[in-house]
Amino acid sequence: MIKIIINQSVLETAIARKNLSRKELAHNMGVSSYYLGRIINGKIKPSSGMRQRLLEYFKEHTFDDLLPLRNLKMANEQVSDFDTGLRILARMIARAYRQELAEKRATQSKVSNENKEENDANKGNTRDRKAAQVGQDKTGNQKED
Numbered sequence: 001m002i003k004i005i006i007n008q009s010v011l012e013t014a015i016a017r018k019n020l021s022r023k024e025l026a027h028n029m030g031v032s033s034y035y036l037g038r039i040i041n042g043k044i045k046p047s048s049g050m051r052q053r054l055l056e057y058f059k060e061h062t063f064d065d066l067l068p069l070r071n072l073k074m075a076n077e078q079v080s081d082f083d084t085g086l087r088i089l090a091r092m093i094a095r096a097y098r099q100e101l102a103e104k105r106a107t108q109s110k111v112s113n114e115n116k117e118e119n120d121a122n123k124g125n126t127r128d129r130k131a132a133q134v135g136q137d138k139t140g141n142q143k144e145d
Contacts, residue, residue, distance in 0.1 A: 004067050006039055006046060006054075011066060014058045029053050 015025055026036040031050070039046045046054065051067055058066060 004045065004051065005042060007066055007068055008040055008042065010061065011040055011054070011058075014061060014066075018058075025057075029057060 015022065018025075020028070022037055022040065023033040026033040029036070029050075030053075035044075038044045039050065046067075054066055055061070055063060
């Protein structure tokens with residue numbers, strides 16, 4: 001079975017070149033923006049009258065540019081393979097992202113622990129200096145001269 005579909009990228013580019021919004025285009029073509037949006041997004045197929053109006057409005061594009069023909073069986077097989085590939089790719093990206101996050105957390109934790117140890121050491125040194133200034137030992141008892 002052959003199906004006529006809208007080439008969304010070509011149509012979106014044609015709309016942008018005419019400096020129109022989808023709403024303006026729908027108004028100019030005498031249809032609702034909801035109806036036009038559903039056609040552009042592939043939710044419904046355009047009627048023959050709508051196909052004709054699109055071709056007349058975008059004269060610089062051919063029928064094959066705007067409304068390519070698809071063999072449904074072939075298109076479904078390609079989508080199936082394409083979807084499988086996308087799922088695999090999405091899993092790979094998600095796995096890499098999780099691994100990157102884990103590595104960042106480990107690095108941040110390590111840096112945080114190093115900073116804490118450094119701060120603790122600095123506090124100890126500060127305490128020792130203050131104690132020496134007031135004549136106390138490390139435990140805070142008064143030094144005997």
